[in-house]
Amino acid sequence: MLWEKTQEVLKDTLSGSVYQLWIEPLRCLEVRDDSIYLLSPDRYFSAYVAQKFLSIIEATVKEAGSVQRRVVICEDERVHTPKPVMQPKGQLRLPTVPENNSSVRALHPRYTFDQYMVGDCNILAESACKAISADDDSYGPCIYINSETGLGKSHLTHAIAHKVFAESPMTRLHYVTAQQFAAEMVRNIQSKTMDTFKQKYHDHCDMLLVEDIHSLTGKKKTQEELNEVLDSLIKSGKRVVLTANQAPRELVGIDSEFRSRMSSGLVTMIKAPDINTRLRIVERKAGTHQLGLAEEGVNYLAQHIRGDIRQVESAIVAIRAKSRLMGGHVDMDMIREAVTSVVGVGQQLTIQMISDLIAKQFKVSVDDMKSRSRKRQLTFPRQVAMYLCRKYTDDSLAEIGRAFNRDHSTVMHSIKKVTNLSVRDTSVAAQMELLTGKVKSL
Known part of the structure; x- marks a missing residue:
């Protein structure tokens, strides 16, 4: 089959992790003389694949089928027209409501609430994010989440965006990193279009997600501008979610007024997962990657990889890749080697x-x-x-x-x-x- 041949070539062309994340989930719906239709998990996945991999997919399709075909990535199994038309789910826009002008980072398709592993270490942050994504003000209009790298801050912010767009697609949501916000502000200052910038964030924003607030250390002008945005949105009853690697009181080089504004709502910390949560994370990640692990292997990974959850996925990807070379066999030596490559030889005692x-x-x-x-x-x-x-x-x-x-x-x-x-x-x-x-x- 054409798509299966294409996948085989792409598997050799792209890195293992890229193939597993962005190509493997695609399913062939239909092959026509001039087009091939691929089904993706959601529209954000489609947008990312179209932006990053469409050209290489089309070139590989031609190589596998000897005919130039247009690749169409869609989210609906019913393919009636050459160009799939996405229908909004849920809300419809009234004539008096301005068109959606959301600006969102590329969302990871697996970073949803369903895929988030909840434990004592993160239950408050997860509950607050679920509430704010459903426009429930139980935790207030502003949430500040801090944790070390790899403990799930980005997973939660992506999950909020996924849920908001799935249930309230007309929500004007802006999701940026603090660095992106700063760069956008500088561009507007240079082009003398700060009025447009202020309108976007003050008047045309229902929900604001800003990651990595700690990167604004020492950037006084950006802090002042973002502080004004937060003040305007919170007073208007809009929703704000901020993330950083430290609590507001621990941030250095941050204006006191801006620090106070960030602390005006719920401030919660995601801690490193305990052993039980780590065991469930390993089992979930292994299942996602279709890797069968014995109890001993699951325990070893959970005991030796204690902090950054991304390291768990990295180790599992490495084990899976090596097991394929060994005919699907997984042994403890293979698991120990993967852990050493991810954590290093000086891993923590367990x-x-x-x-x-x-x-x-x-x-x-x-x-x-x-x-x-x-x-x-x-x-x-x-x-x-x-x-x-x-x-x-x-x-x-x-x-x-x-x-x-x-x-x-x-x-x-x-x-x-x-x-x-x-x-x-x-x-x-x-x-x-x-x-x-x-x-x-x-």
């Missing part, structure tokens, strides 16, 4: 790594340490493992407790017990010194 070491040193199994047994030969290794996990990992008492089928109070008791024994008993102190050295060398 509960699993420390548990394995202690079990080996005391000649017991990890499962025995996790059992309910209170035998001395198991109790002491378990307490030592908990003590070292608390000392050398970032996991909470609750997370360590769950790893050993205990609660956080048991972990606290174990830490106190080992600490006291190390002070009173020189043999225990010597043991702990030896084990500490082995943990540091992992």
Whole structure:
């Protein structure tokens, strides 16, 4: 089939991640003498593919079929006309309502609320974003989200845009990075068209999404302009979502009035996901990439990749690519190699790594340490493992407790017990010194 041949060529031409993200989701609807119709997930996906890959797709179609055909990317399986016409869903524009003038970054097709993995680390941010996208003012008209890189800020802002355009397509939504806002302002100053710029953001905007506010550090004029925009929109009952890598009070080089304005609504932080959330993220990402992982592999990825969620996807893409070369087989060596390539050899210590070491040193199994047994030969290794996990990992008492089928109070008791024994008993102190050295060398 023509499209299947085209895909094979594109798979060799494009990088693996680009092919999986932007070509693999396309499905051939119909092939005509002069055209080939491809179905995409949504109109934003269509727009991005048309902008970035249409020329190479058309050239490859010709190469695969020996005939020049126009490639038409559409979102409706019913192909009646040579040029698909998109009908608005939901709202219709009244004659007195100005035409939509939204300006939106290219939206990732998978960055939707359905695909967002919710845990204790991000539930408030996710709930607030869902509410504001539905024009629910439960959390106020302004939301400020901060987190480290790769924890889901962009996923949430993309999800808001997807939901707004799906349910209220006439919403005048502007979605930019702070750098883009600054560059647009400079262009309008240079061309003496600041009136147009102000009208766009003050008068023709129902919802504003601005990412990476921290990049405005030291840019006083841009801060003043954006502060005016925020003031105008919030007072008019419009919706605003801002993201940054720090809370407003922690930003350096930010005007106090602008800082105050950003803090006028909900300020929430997305924290690094806990082990349970990481396990679900790994399972979801593996499923998305059609990669079968055993429980051991899922646990290893979740234990060793602790922060940036993009690193999880990168590791899974690497595992999938290598498994294809091995006939679909996935083993732990392959997973360890992928983790090392993503995280590096100096990865953080994990509960699993420390548990394995202690079990080996005391000649017991990890499962025995996790059992309910209170035998001395198991109790002491378990307490030592908990003590070292608390000392050398970032996991909470609750997370360590769950790893050993205990609660956080048991972990606290174990830490106190080992600490006291190390002070009173020189043999225990010597043991702990030896084990500490082995943990540091992992």
